[in-house]
Amino acid sequence: MFIYSPFDAADHKLQIFMSESCNSRHFSWLMKSCFPNPNHKSLIITPQHLNPTLTLSSLPDDLLLECLSRVPSSSLPSLSLVCRRWFYLILSPSFILLRRQLRLSHPSLFAFSPSLSGVFSATLSFPSPRPAATWDLSLCLPINTASLHSLPRLVSIGPRIYIIGRNSMLRYNAWTHHVTAKSPMLFPRKKFAAAVVSNKIYVAGGGGSRAASAVEEYDPETDTWRVVGYSQRMRYGCIGAAVDGVFYVIGGLKIGGASGNGAGGIEAHVYASSMDLYDVEARVWLRSRAVPGGGCVVAACAVAGYVYVLTSHVVELSFWRFDARRKCGGGGDDSSEGFGEWCKMKSPPMPTQIRLDGTVRFCCVGVGDNKVILVQVVGCIDDLLRRSGRSQRGFKDGLVLVYDSGGGEWSRGPDLPEVIRRAACVSVEC
Known part of the structure; x- marks a missing residue:
């Protein structure tokens, strides 16, 4: 029995269509139509057809x-x-x-060293410095600015480094290697505190009585300085740091004063081991904090909500961490619970050849996001060893030590280049 299906009828019609239309002549024409004709003028692209403005x-x-x-x-x-x-x-x-979003910028350590023949600088990339790593000498300019012959203060905003001298200031862009002269501070200063809060630079201390008491603010957008407050204590040789909208003026000596009596000595000791806190937004001074155990603050920096302080006790060094993160929202809050407590950290492993006196200088810089604290030893080490008669074998001026705040351990970093001496350092994006 034969059963007729509509699908069979459709197949029969398709076979008739293929036999009538898909012969070799029609198939050849179909294939050729899929490719452009190179002889067709409308399909040829010549330079005159391109838009020269694109x-x-x-x-x-x-x-x-x-x-x-x-x-x-x-x-x-x-x-x-x-x-x-x-x-x-x-x-x-x-x-x-x-x-930053593309993660193409990374933290680096920038070292700046002035001399009579010019200025030199070098950069060291992070976050994984190794003893085999080398410094990159990136800048050598014949600048004869007298105020830069003495060691300036360095602060950074992104890739821009501000080199602040006694009566002049330069801005160096670490990406473009471009140097620009900027407006100097209103008051000449020397060995003052400097830090960045909300992309503005704040300085305090140093110089005479007027300069030491005035807190100046620099706006990079307008290239102008202005006085925004006055210090409670006038310091010389102080160090600056900034955390959570607070400008820290740390250590130093009292200006105008320390007498030889017992009271004067105690007051000078308080200056050397304490820090004053200036609330930038509220324009008020908060309660001062003192480093436990006293000593003289020789280096300090801020990293990820903490202030790290290195103090000297003549025969040994102490390394402290202060929790500077606000617990009560700030806004001029001066209560003790507004900030955290001090915590003693592992002291840096200093070579036995170094005496803790005025011959050796320390510089502490925070690099990266709560990962690395870098302490650099700079001083006339060769002169110190020569005077003491000790051997210089195995020791080099420009020692660099790295502290990992996560692991709590110190490690040796690459020494400073030979041409970098008496260097000021800062962390910068490169």
Whole structure:
């Protein structure tokens, strides 16, 4: 019995269609139609058909920033020389933000050393410095600014490093290697405290009585300084740090005074082992804090909500951590519960050849996000060893020690280059 299906009828019609239409002639025409005819003039693209204005520079700023932000760090100095527009785009906050989002910027240690023949600088990349790593000598300028011959203070905002001298200031861009002269402080200072709070620079201490008491604020956007407050205690040789909107003025000596009597000696000791806290937003001074155990503060820095302080007790060093994170929201709160407590950390392993006197100088810098504290020893070590008659074998001026705040251990970093002496250091994005 034969059963007729509509599907069989459809197959029969398809076979008839294929036999009538899909012969070799029709199939050849079908294949040729899929490829363009090279002899057809409308399909030939010549240079005259291209828009000459479609270049990289013709892109809007947002698209151009997306392109420039992906360039390797080694090419940034060359890009800044292409044109004025590219130069200012690379200096813009948007460019810095894009580099951070793409994780193309990383923390580095910048060392600055002035001399009579000019200034020298070097950078050391983090977060994993090894003894085999080397410093990159990045700057050598014949600058004869007298105020930079004495050791200046360094602060950084992103890739910009501000070199603050007694009566002059320079801004160095670590990405473009461009140096610009900026407005000096209102009062000449020497061995003062400096730190950055909310992208503004604050200085205090140093110099005469007027300079030591005035707290100055620098706005990088307007290149202007102004006095925003006055210190309770006038310090000389102090160190600056900043955490959670508070400017810390740490250590130093009293200006105008210390007499030889017992009261004067006690007061000088209090200055050397304490820190004053200035609330930048509220424009008020909070209760001062003192380092437990006393001693003389020789170095300090801030990292991820903590202030690290290195103190000297003539024959030994102590390393302390102060929890500077606000517990009660700040806003001028001066209660003891507004901040954390002091915690003693592992002391740095100093070589036995070093005597803790004025010959040796210390510099403490926070690098990275709560990972590394770097303490650098700079001083006339060769002169010290020569006077003491001890051997210089196995010891080199410019010792660098790295403290891992996560593991709580010290390690040896690469020594400073030979040309870097009496260096001031700061952490910078590169």
